[in-house]
Amino acid sequence: MKTVEITKESGIPLMGNIAFGIIDRGSSLLQVRPISTCNLSCIFCSTDAGPNSSTHKTGYKIEPNYLIEEVNKIIELKQEDIHVNIDSVGEPASYPDLEYLIKELKKNKKVHFISMQSNGTYFTKDRIDRLEKAGLNRIHLSIHTTDPVQAKILMGIDTYDLKKVLEVAEHISKSKIELLLAPVYLPNINDKELENIIILSKKLNCKLGIQKYETYKHSRKPKGIKKQNYYKFYKQLEEWEKKHDVKLTYQKGELEIEKSSKVRTTIDIGEKINTPVLEDGWFENQKIxxxxxxxITVKKCSANRGDKINLRIIENKNNIYLAEKI
Known part of the structure; x- marks a missing residue:
């Protein structure tokens, strides 16, 4: 997989793409995606990320000062204080400038909270200490089993070291960074192990946010998994809550996220544009x-970089733009 470095000079704006940049979904939480690549190939990955990806041949990494500048611009357009969540279609902690990004974003007085997602493999105790000093408030740590053999299978890589990740989790729990364990519930695969993770969360005195397994067009679908609707998902969470005396379900008001106005869309659906190709898209046969x-991501396009193409906008929800060539 090639990795594209997105700089201010690249001419690629940082709003518009699901794979990188800034996403505003109309709340006080702003998603910041500095990098799209991942070191794992989880067998249930909803984005088909990692070394075993069959759909992604291009990854993206944003130059930190460009990202910081653009995030601050978007924050100025929002009315309320902002919770920045550093997430990714890959692994956010693989971003080499993570500590610098957090430190600089925390200088913005409207940024009251910074969280991030991670599979934990890029963390060391020393790096956790640096992230704490930079101002990180919470880590959502993806641990899906406490069985080291099953962990290697679920993560899709033989070198996955669950013991190291669990040691990091313990170190986070003793730091000023809030720890939230965020396993994905895979019915018929890790049911029993989720109860062990519940016990682990109580031992570490940390929050737990069990995620529902979801699939999309390009998601990986492990054999043997039983998909469930939201009723069955929450029914199971409620059973575990009673059995283990732990909180697993949350109301909207408890999530510390408020609705707000969205940053306006700047391109209408149906609008026709003539513009040059800047870079390859996240999926094969796409261009940016x-x-x-x-x-804007242009679907089913094989034009070369620099070629001018005619296109029509077909999607613009949440300022994420898709177009078709005409």
Whole structure:
């Protein structure tokens, strides 16, 4: 997989793409995605990330000062204080400038909280200490089993070291960074292990946010898994809550996220544009172009970089733009 470094000079705006940049879904939480690549190939991955990806040939890494500048611009357009969540379609902690990014974003007085997602493999005790000093408030740590053999299977890589990740989890729990364990519930695969993770969360005195397994067009679908609807999912969570005397379900008001106005869309659905290709897209046979301070993904396009193409916008929800060539 090639990795594209996105700089200010690249001409690629940082709003418009699901794989990198800034996403505003109309709340006080702002998603910041500095990098798209991942070191694992989880067998249940919803984005088909990692070395075993069959759909992604291009990854992205954003130059930190460009990202910081653009995040601050978006924050100024929002009315309320902002919770920045550093997440990714891959592994956020693989971003080499993570500590610098957090430290600089925390300088913005409207940023009251910074959280991040991680599989934990890029963490050491020393790096956790540096992230704490930089101002990170919470880590959502993806641990899906306490069985080291099953962990290697679920993570899709033989070198996955569950013991190391658990040691890091314990170190986080003793730091000023809030720890939240975030396993994905895989019915018929890790049911029993989730109860062990519940016990682990009580031992570490940390929060637990069990995630529902979801699939999309390009998601990985492990054999043997039983998909469940939301009723069955929450029914199971409620059973575990009673059995283990632990909180697993949350109301909207408890999530510390408020609705707010969205940053306005700058390109309308149906709008026709003539513009040059800037870079390859996240999926094969896609290209990235720019217009009105947004980047746009063009589907089913084999044009070369620099070629001017005609396109029509077909999606613009949450300032994430898709277009078709015409």
């Amino acid at each position: 172009v720019a217009h009105n301070n947004r980047n």
